[in-house]
Amino acid sequence: SSAKENYDSKKHSLKQKLAQNNNIKLLQIFEDEWNNKKNIVKSLILHRLNLSENKIGARQCVVDICDDKSIINNFFNENHIDGTVKNWNISFSLIMNNEIIASLILRKPQSKKYKNYYEIARFATKLNTSVPGALSRLVSCAKKWCLKQEQCKGIITYLDQRLGSVDTYENAGFIKIGETLPSFWWVSLQKIKRYNRQQFKATKDKSEAQVAEENKVYKIH
Numbered sequence: 001s002s003a004k005e006n007y008d009s010k011k012h013s014l015k016q017k018l019a020q021n022n023n024i025k026l027l028q029i030f031e032d033e034w035n036n037k038k039n040i041v042k043s044l045i046l047h048r049l050n051l052s053e054n055k056i057g058a059r060q061c062v063v064d065i066c067d068d069k070s071i072i073n074n075f076f077n078e079n080h081i082d083g084t085v086k087n088w089n090i091s092f093s094l095i096m097n098n099e100i101i102a103s104l105i106l107r108k109p110q111s112k113k114y115k116n117y118y119e120i121a122r123f124a125t126k127l128n129t130s131v132p133g134a135l136s137r138l139v140s141c142a143k144k145w146c147l148k149q150e151q152c153k154g155i156i157t158y159l160d161q162r163l164g165s166v167d168t169y170e171n172a173g174f175i176k177i178g179e180t181l182p183s184f185w186w187v188s189l190q191k192i193k194r195y196n197r198q199q200f201k202a203t204k205d206k207s208e209a210q211v212a213e214e215n216k217v218y219k220i221h
Contacts (some may be wrong), residue, residue, distance in 0.1 A: 009221040013182045016161050025164040030185075032194050035079060040081050043127045049132075058133035061094035061101050063141055075100050080124040081163070083160050088121050094134055101126050101133035106142055109156060118146050120148045120157035120169075136172045186217040194220070 008014075012028055019026035025048045029041055046052050066072055071090045076084035085107065093103040102125040109119040123138070125131045139155070145154045158180070159169055170176055186195040199216055202208040212218070 009182055009184070010096045010220075012162065012221060019164075020166055027164040028162040029194070030194060031156075037081055040129060043079075044081065044163060046128065047130060053128040054126075055132070055204065056096060056101055056128045058094060058102070058131055058137040061096045061131075063137070064093050064095045066091055066093055066100075071100075072103060072105060075103055076105070076124055078120050079127050082120055082122070082160075085121045089118070089211035090145065092138045092145075093111060094131065094138065099126075102131045102138065104135070104138040104142060105148075106155070114156050116151050116153045117156050118142070118149070118152060118154075121157060135168065139172045139174075182221040184213065184221045186215075187220045188215070188217050190216055 014213060016026055016028065021211045027041075027048065034041055039140045043052070069088075069091075072093070073084040075093075076172065085105070088105040088107040091103055091105045102123075105121050105122045106118045109115070109117055120139075123135055125134055142155060146155055155174075157169055159165065184197050186197065186200050187193070188195070195217065200208070200217055201209045202211060205211070206214075
């Protein structure tokens with residue numbers, strides 16, 4: 001119980017800030033990611049060190065909008081540490097030799113505050129591949145598409161700072177408007193498994209804490 005009482009939900013966020021202030025790229029990886037997605041983690045590390053195995057310029061590729069969602073979902077499941085997302089609207093991809101080199105998907109934001117916007121839900125490049133200019137080129141295509149959509153005011157996105165990248169979207173033309181509080185996941189120590197924060201929510205009869213206690217899961221931020 002003493003460990004729980006001393007738990008600081010901002011611990012890892014503060015550590016990331018300290019690293020950034022000292023020009024250190026800090027990647028904070030979960031145990032299950034290292035165990036289950038080691039190839040993606042290694043690719044991220046090499047990319048941060050500018051040691052990616054392949055380098056392809058964005059202008060060497062052609063832009064494609066793929067109607068087959070299974071192809072795009074497979075790409076993100078194989079190349080993005082968080083996999084794909086549900087209910088996205090449209091994808092923009094860079095193609096070379098009939099292969100996806102980089103891709104970006106848009107969806108309607110979950111927050112009602114941004115109901116007239118689109119959100120970049122995922123962006124990724126092929127494993128072990130650096131694609132300079134990819135994000136800027138795909139964002140440009142996304143902006144042109146959004147301008148044609150009725151009542152669309154713009155594009156938003158969120159940057160997961162735990163992966164050691166800070167100004168990626170600002171370099172692509174975005175304006176930073178703020179920082180959210182540290183997010184959290186549920187962890188089962190018995191199953192050595194991590195769950196989405198929506199997995200164990202309060203019910204009409206039980207609080208979130210009671211639901212978590214029954215399922216023997218704990219928060220990790």
